[in-house]
Amino acid sequence: MDIFGLSNEEIKQILTTALAGGGDFADLYLEYKEVTGVVCEEDRIENITTGVDQGAGIRLIEEDRSLYIQTNDLSLDGLLKAARDIALANGKQKQTEVKEFSPQKLQSTQVKEDPKTVPISEKTAVVMAANNVARSYSEKVVQVTVSYVDTKKDILVANSEGALSKEERISTRFSINVVARDKDVVQTGFESQGGILGFEVARENADKLARTAAKRAVKMLSAKPAPAGKMPVVMSSEAGGTMVHEACGHGLEGDLIYHGMSVYAGKLNQVVASKKVTVIDDATMNGRYGYFAYDDEGTPAEKTVLIENGVLKQYMTDLYYAKKLGLRPTGNGRRESYSYKPIPRMSTTYIAPGEDDPTEIINSTQKGLLVTRMGGGQVNTTNGDFVFDVAEGYLIENGELGSLVRGATLIGNGPQVLNDIEMVGHDLGFSLGTCGKDGQGVPVADAQPTIKIKSLTIGGLIEEEEK
Amino acid sequence: MKLTDLKEVALKAPQLGAKAEIFVMRGQSTELIVSNQKLESLDKKSTQGVGVRTLVGERMGFAFSTELSLDSVKKTLNQSIENAKVTAPDKYNILPSANMALGDRETLAEVSFEEKLAQAMLAEKVAKKYDPRIIKVQRSAYGDSLAEIMIASSEGVLAEYTSSFYHAYVLSLAEEDGQREEGYAFDVVRKFNKLNFRNLGEEAADKAVSMLGARPIVSEKLPLILDREVVANILGVLADILSAKAVIKKKSLFADRVGQKVASPLITIIDDGTMEDGIATAIVDDEGVPMQRTVLVDSGVLLGFYHNSYTANRLQTASTGNGVKAGVKATVSCGPTNIYFQPGLASKEDMIDSLRRGLLINNVMGLHTANPISGDFSLGASGFLIENGKLVRPVRGITIAGNLLDLLSKVTRVGSDLRMYGSTGAPTLLVDGISVSGE
Numbered sequence A: 001m002d003i004f005g006l007s008n009e010e011i012k013q014i015l016t017t018a019l020a021g022g023g024d025f026a027d028l029y030l031e032y033k034e035v036t037g038v039v040c041e042e043d044r045i046e047n048i049t050t051g052v053d054q055g056a057g058i059r060l061i062e063e064d065r066s067l068y069i070q071t072n073d074l075s076l077d078g079l080l081k082a083a084r085d086i087a088l089a090n091g092k093q094k095q096t097e098v099k100e101f102s103p104q105k106l107q108s109t110q111v112k113e114d115p116k117t118v119p120i121s122e123k124t125a126v127v128m129a130a131n132n133v134a135r136s137y138s139e140k141v142v143q144v145t146v147s148y149v150d151t152k153k154d155i156l157v158a159n160s161e162g163a164l165s166k167e168e169r170i171s172t173r174f175s176i177n178v179v180a181r182d183k184d185v186v187q188t189g190f191e192s193q194g195g196i197l198g199f200e201v202a203r204e205n206a207d208k209l210a211r212t213a214a215k216r217a218v219k220m221l222s223a224k225p226a227p228a229g230k231m232p233v234v235m236s237s238e239a240g241g242t243m244v245h246e247a248c249g250h251g252l253e254g255d256l257i258y259h260g261m262s263v264y265a266g267k268l269n270q271v272v273a274s275k276k277v278t279v280i281d282d283a284t285m286n287g288r289y290g291y292f293a294y295d296d297e298g299t300p301a302e303k304t305v306l307i308e309n310g311v312l313k314q315y316m317t318d319l320y321y322a323k324k325l326g327l328r329p330t331g332n333g334r335r336e337s338y339s340y341k342p343i344p345r346m347s348t349t350y351i352a353p354g355e356d357d358p359t360e361i362i363n364s365t366q367k368g369l370l371v372t373r374m375g376g377g378q379v380n381t382t383n384g385d386f387v388f389d390v391a392e393g394y395l396i397e398n399g400e401l402g403s404l405v406r407g408a409t410l411i412g413n414g415p416q417v418l419n420d421i422e423m424v425g426h427d428l429g430f431s432l433g434t435c436g437k438d439g440q441g442v443p444v445a446d447a448q449p450t451i452k453i454k455s456l457t458i459g460g461l462i463e464e465e466e467k
Numbered sequence B: 001m002k003l004t005d006l007k008e009v010a011l012k013a014p015q016l017g018a019k020a021e022i023f024v025m026r027g028q029s030t031e032l033i034v035s036n037q038k039l040e041s042l043d044k045k046s047t048q049g050v051g052v053r054t055l056v057g058e059r060m061g062f063a064f065s066t067e068l069s070l071d072s073v074k075k076t077l078n079q080s081i082e083n084a085k086v087t088a089p090d091k092y093n094i095l096p097s098a099n100m101a102l103g104d105r106e107t108l109a110e111v112s113f114e115e116k117l118a119q120a121m122l123a124e125k126v127a128k129k130y131d132p133r134i135i136k137v138q139r140s141a142y143g144d145s146l147a148e149i150m151i152a153s154s155e156g157v158l159a160e161y162t163s164s165f166y167h168a169y170v171l172s173l174a175e176e177d178g179q180r181e182e183g184y185a186f187d188v189v190r191k192f193n194k195l196n197f198r199n200l201g202e203e204a205a206d207k208a209v210s211m212l213g214a215r216p217i218v219s220e221k222l223p224l225i226l227d228r229e230v231v232a233n234i235l236g237v238l239a240d241i242l243s244a245k246a247v248i249k250k251k252s253l254f255a256d257r258v259g260q261k262v263a264s265p266l267i268t269i270i271d272d273g274t275m276e277d278g279i280a281t282a283i284v285d286d287e288g289v290p291m292q293r294t295v296l297v298d299s300g301v302l303l304g305f306y307h308n309s310y311t312a313n314r315l316q317t318a319s320t321g322n323g324v325k326a327g328v329k330a331t332v333s334c335g336p337t338n339i340y341f342q343p344g345l346a347s348k349e350d351m352i353d354s355l356r357r358g359l360l361i362n363n364v365m366g367l368h369t370a371n372p373i374s375g376d377f378s379l380g381a382s383g384f385l386i387e388n389g390k391l392v393r394p395v396r397g398i399t400i401a402g403n404l405l406d407l408l409s410k411v412t413r414v415g416s417d418l419r420m421y422g423s424t425g426a427p428t429l430l431v432d433g434i435s436v437s438g439e
Helices: A008-021 A075-091 A120-137 A200-222 A242-252 A253-258 A320-327 A357-361 A412-421 B004-015 B069-088 B113-129 B197-210 B228-242 B244-248 B309-312 B348-353 B405-410
Strands: A025-041 A044-062 A065-071 A104-109 A141-159 A164-182 A185-195 A228-235 A279-282 A304-306 A348-351 A365-380 A384-398 A402-403 A408-413 A421-426 A429-437 A440-448 A451-459 B019-035 B040-058 B061-064 B099-105 B132-153 B157-176 B179-189 B220-226 B270-271 B293-298 B340-341 B357-365 B375-387 B388-402 B412-416 B419-421 B423-426 B427-438
Touching: A008 A025, A008 A044, A008 A075, A008 A141, A025 A120, A044 A075, A044 A120, A044 B069, A065 A075, A075 B040, A120 A141, A120 A200, A120 B069, A141 A200, A141 A412, A164 A200, A164 A451, A185 A200, A185 A429, A200 A384, A200 B375, A228 A242, A228 B427, A242 A253, A242 A279, A242 A304, A242 A348, A242 A365, A242 A384, A242 A412, A242 A429, A253 A320, A384 A412, A384 B357, A384 B375, A384 B388, A408 A412, A408 B375, A412 A421, A451 B375, A451 B388, A451 B427, B004 B069, B004 B132, B004 B157, B019 B069, B019 B113, B040 B069, B061 B069, B113 B132, B113 B157, B113 B197, B132 B197, B157 B197, B179 B197, B220 B228, B220 B348, B228 B244, B228 B270, B228 B340, B228 B357, B228 B405, B228 B419, B228 B423, B309 B348, B357 B388, B375 B405, B388 B405, B405 B412
Parallel strands: A044 B061, A065 B040, A104 A164, A228 A365, A348 A440, B099 B157, B220 B357, B340 B423
Antiparallel strands: A025 A044, A025 A141, A044 A065, A141 A164, A164 A185, A228 A451, A279 A304, A279 A348, A365 A384, A384 A402, A384 A408, A408 A451, A421 A451, A429 A440, B019 B040, B019 B132, B040 B061, B132 B157, B157 B179, B220 B427, B270 B293, B270 B340, B357 B375, B375 B388, B388 B427, B412 B427, B419 B423
């Protein structure tokens, strides 16, 4: 079924109308999204949400200037009106011809269990089962929040240079947050799994995620506070990939490079990391939360090597910043929805596995912190400082696992940390999240092997007696 | 689509075996960005949508659509009823009853496009000229928007109002000895003439330039002066603990502590949906209940929590008008309106003067990882080292850590410089001994 029902001729008419007031380039983005969400809290299905979200955006670029108009009206008349408005706003004369399009071809996601075919009762059953697993783990569990969301998003992108793509993305995400309490101490455990996948991701993982989240919340009740100060850090592959996302991912996005707001600007083909470090952004990894066939400007997705054996090879670009930087587009133009212009974003970003043995990495560390679960993070790309949250960690003493420590933020500086990566394991562990930038959230995945960093600042507590 | 149309659909819900509340939002917004004294981008958005809550017996359902026709509203209502049937019954579920509230129909100030452009250009120019070390103003932006809300329910709620907003921000870049720092200043207001473009330009430039040469300090427990912007950001997390919803869900550290001392006696926290020109101020909340002023913490003593109609019904009290929705696609939650720390008497200068050794914290990173349930926070931070009552040098690459409750109890002085950042406001605070981790 064709959701948008626009012929190539009609699309050309819209773009031609948009360019009637001048401009070098115009593009059209159409989106139709169906969402189903289930939330369980207080031991019961508290909320079911379904909805339809549709809209379009037309962009016009002329030299250094861009105009964007967004509307919820997807009819041909509505789109032509938006196109006329943008031409009027630009208000010039120059004519740019719209190139011919190839026939429309839908690129669709192949999932095992299309969520649309799964009755709501089955979705609530999986959610309730996870709730029960977490609640029965321990009497110390006082609250469990399980959330399930599936979306089907249809996108059509066309531009005046003849690019046209149509894609259907089905994604499913399952998350669980467990609160445990022991007298005055309250701790939480959070787990999430999802991707460009069907209902199977919930069915197959719910039980394991519930167990892991409950276990962490309860065991954190007896953890000591994390220490303060600098020490060597081993990040286990099971901890996820937030660190690489913050330490260098954002800093390699084309807009920040162009605006001089990245410590990696002007460093192409220079050594920016330890020889052991190769960093890749790959939107073509099937099933991952950062997967897409075409980016949100119609550029085919690709695997982009950003850093190879320590040498900076490429930045991530969209069409606009590729042109500005004199680079090729890498298919990283993404947007949260039709409400926003595309900007360069990551997809699935990871440090490539190396040759070191993960156990050996821990054993070679005299004293340090082992990170076994990371949460979110943030970066100041201009000066390179970044933070990431450690949700679970252990002290390492004489190469052995020591005591469990509570959550803390770790802070480092991107270029320095990349140089300080001393060992890279042959394993790889993924995590997923919603990455925020310029007010837009997009789904991303990150991954890292087990790695050892010479030193990072641990944002823990200074014990009173040490005063 | 008129309010009377919505009312008609809502009143038919009982025939379908349900109570219904229809929430419609229509908005339009414009934002322009200036770079190098030229227009760099112009965005115009018009958004619309309908969200319908239904109550079938004791079961609550919700559905939304961004298509806004009578037909789509009816379809969304039916879908909402279907969804209600699969949720669990809860005898405290409620749709608020009869309230007529016709609020202001605000319009945007009559300011020409050229004037808006000129003001954004002024902010950029001021930032650029502030200091020779400002190498670039990455962007100077201005935007305005209108949001029209209509709520109609089968229980007699009929509300309608339109609010206007104006915002501006400046992002500048400073460089010295090959080191770069950025500075960001933002403001959002309800009256165009309350935007001070010159001040925003100066603030963005000053924030960037003042951080040049920053480096870490060694780990140490130190008194901290938390800049009002940092305090406002922290209040954004802390506000969760003051929600009746968090209490019910066993997620609030303040549960069972009403009437007790939970903070330094210098701390008073107020939620005020009636604040003049407040960003969250409206005649009613998102379920049609009148907004009000609620003192949550008074001189360190917890007086109570803010409520929506569900939490109020469950805890047998009255809603405080805190039923808020994160847009038309979200169901009603229980959130703060305009929330702030009441200002005290101290000046920031006096606080700095009073410290033999300490830190002024101007910026924090990773606040979204702070945990309002456990209260634990550990944040990246930057600011200035204070020695003998003087700002000595800029500091970055450090963290500050502790527990929010502990932080509140350690406040020793409260500034007189309350400023609202959006709907969250705070003065500068001085707090005793907090763990600072650095080199």
